[in-house]
Amino acid sequence: MKRFSQLALPYIAWAVMMLLFPMALIALYSLTQQGNSIVSFTFTAEHYVKFFTDPDFLIVLWRSLLIAVKTTIICLLLGYPMAYFISRSSEKAQNYLVLAITIPMWINMLVRTYAWIGLLSEGGLIQRILSVFGLGGSELLYTEGAVLLGMVYNFLPFMVLQINTSLCKMDRSLLEAGADLGANPRQAFLRVTLPMSLPGVINGITLVFLPAVSSFFIPKLLGGGQYFLIGNLIENQFITVGEWNFGSAISMIMAVVMMLLMMAVRQVEQRNSGGKGE
């Protein structure tokens, strides 16, 4: 049996090269001066100082986090009832509904986001529908609302599927036991179903929040050039400004912020399941 372990050796080498080393490179770039060759470099913290001493950059980071939080909350509020509904349907209906939610995810994200440009633009379908209800006139495309819509649209399926998986895994007899012990449906939901689905909720939050913070094509396509999030700032540093060291520093900052947030979320989950489990 032991000899099977050698099967992992090539991959360990590959993973160090393709997954670990790139991160080290970003860290290296973020701490060195521009124009260094790989052989000789001067270390500096100037890029981090530049980011943290300039309120403009901090505001961009803050706004990116804020819109990601909004996206996550909306996805949770819409996604949980949807997942709950799916898990309560017949097995056949469940399969079809999950498939129906999965299919759009298979179709390229950019393509689907692009389609919203036509729907939201002036004289487009959405505006026409809104004007029937007397809400027409205001601009839809290139606003924060459009960016939020694009994000919810792209990331909601992740939330639904994750919560649904954990709801389906749940042992139904627990609910019956609860009912036998006198719990009304509301209590059963709050005391049994909700805690049991928490892992799915946490996974869903991760899968929505993470891409929402760093997305740069949704703001660019639906928010226009004047809508600038942290992902756009990084893209800009690498693609047009050419300050890779500063861009690397922003990437590191974003990676660390995300890691801390995710650890906090996991902490909540562990405390919760620890309290309920044993």
Add this chain to the structure above:
Amino acid sequence: MKREKHSAGKLLMGLALVFFYLPIVYMVVFSFNDGKSLTNFTGFSLRWYQHMMESHTMMESLYTTFSVALIATAVSTVVGTISAIGLSKSRKLVQSLMEQVNNLPMMNPEIVTAIGLMLLFITFRIEKGYVTMLLSHIAFCIPYVMLSVMPKIRSLDPNLADAAMDLGATPWMALRKVIVPQIMPGIISGGLIAFTMSIDDFIISYFVTGGGVKNLSITVYTMSKRVNPSINAISTVVVLIITAVLVLINVAPKLAAKRQEKVELSRKRRVLPLAVCGAAVLAVIVIAGLRQGGSQLPYAGQTLHVYNWGEYTGENILREFEEKTGAKVVMENFDSNEQMYIKVANGEAYDILVPSDYMIQRLIQEGYLQELDHSRLDCMDKLSSAVLGLPYDPDNTYSIPYFWGTVGIVYDTTKVDPGDLEREGFGIFLDTKYRGDIYLYDSERDSFMMALKSLGYSMNTESEEELQEAFEWLVQCVQTMDAEIVTDEIIDNMAQGRKALGLIYSGDASYVMSENEDMGYYLPESGTNIWSDAMVIPANAKNPELAHEFINHVCSYEGAYDNSSFVGYTSANEEVMEELYGPGGEYEGISAYMPRSGNPNDEVFNYNEATRKIVANLWSKVKIAASNAE
């Protein structure tokens, strides 16, 4: 009560499904639209499909997307499974360390992974292109496969393989006959996740690709600035392929299950995915084979890499060049000179670039260009003297002009008072009368040009105070005017009269004015940028000989006519310019087509490294100020 809840759930679910499918259906419907509009359906037509089939970029990106996805899925599924089995038998410490490493691409924002991989390829001087894209996809797909396979291995009885080997099986047989069949569901779902991730990927591909290799996401991203219904056509094709695959995956096992009563269970299951993979690989090979056609032409089998502005070539020019020479043209597009410079400075190899004046000066100074071989060129006498021998390249040693023009204000004559324009010049962009009704152009140089000219300074100023003043001018503009900062989006939007004013390049204005007669073009008396873009051959070009042919082709009457009449920019070919502007020409009487001469305030950009840096940084901050103003 219970039923009520149920119907509320149904309603929510129904609305959600409408939400999910509305854009997809909309896209499919509009792919058959006869007109160019994305909002009005004017009749049924297949023209956008024809457009798509004729577009190199689109067809190749389709091929790249699917071939990368299939290969990456196959490799990552096999490697991921084997490695997961190996890892499960490794020491606990190794296991948990590797789990952390594998978590990197899943827990990191995608853009961080993308940048890491890009830096990796650049550090090791690996040319970016198909191979780097494929390697990156494999790199981020394997962890997902392992994540999906690992739980199945853990739940496996560890004695099974030992038992098999005790009974005389070799380790390889034990692996194949005992372990793999048991964990098959995990392998299949891992493979499916890998395929989804790869086919959907944009961010990583965008940063690690090069040499004109694009997948569908990148193509859509770069094309999305102009209204282009063939994007809908190609999307519809993708929708069809994906739906077919999904139906196959979901229906085939059920059909197989029905027939399985007689046949041995495990066997059948293993055959199906293998058959699907086999068919897919075969399809890729066949398509690859079809793409290689033989030919007798002088440059048959060679490739020309062109790096040009977006929306900057005529309808037929590339195809005609290909037919004439037998070579293949791969064109990549950029939005700004700066974007182009970064790629060139990082060693990406192109045969032709089309930068602007000041950027050519920079490229010459830094040694990125090679001298042209004038004995190979037959075009010098066809070009207008106004664009030859300009200060950035006095003897045209390195560059041959492509288009030229001015930067001005495009305005809706029904909404804008010409008196305001004449009185205020570029200052009209600070006139709150037009608040919420203006477009700015996302170009650092030309935005600062506008501000500097409005303040009465030279656009080539090196004074930091003057630049700071211009910066404040621009910040005031984005904070008080609710401006939209766009690039090529301005063209279709102004042609439809969506805003009153915009900063625009003359050629785009010509197009706008030829589409919408209410539009006018104004050049402030305070002066503007007289720019020219020219073709140059980088020092690291792989095919300079073919590049010279291309320059000749672009300057010839046919090439120049196709280019200029299609995109609206002023041709460097004198005959073409006169003809298009003259009686009966496509741009007859459209003022934007003919660049202004004789205004002493008009200038040509110079390159200065120090100012460039200041301007680049300040412009990022203007954009941040713009989004903070929302």
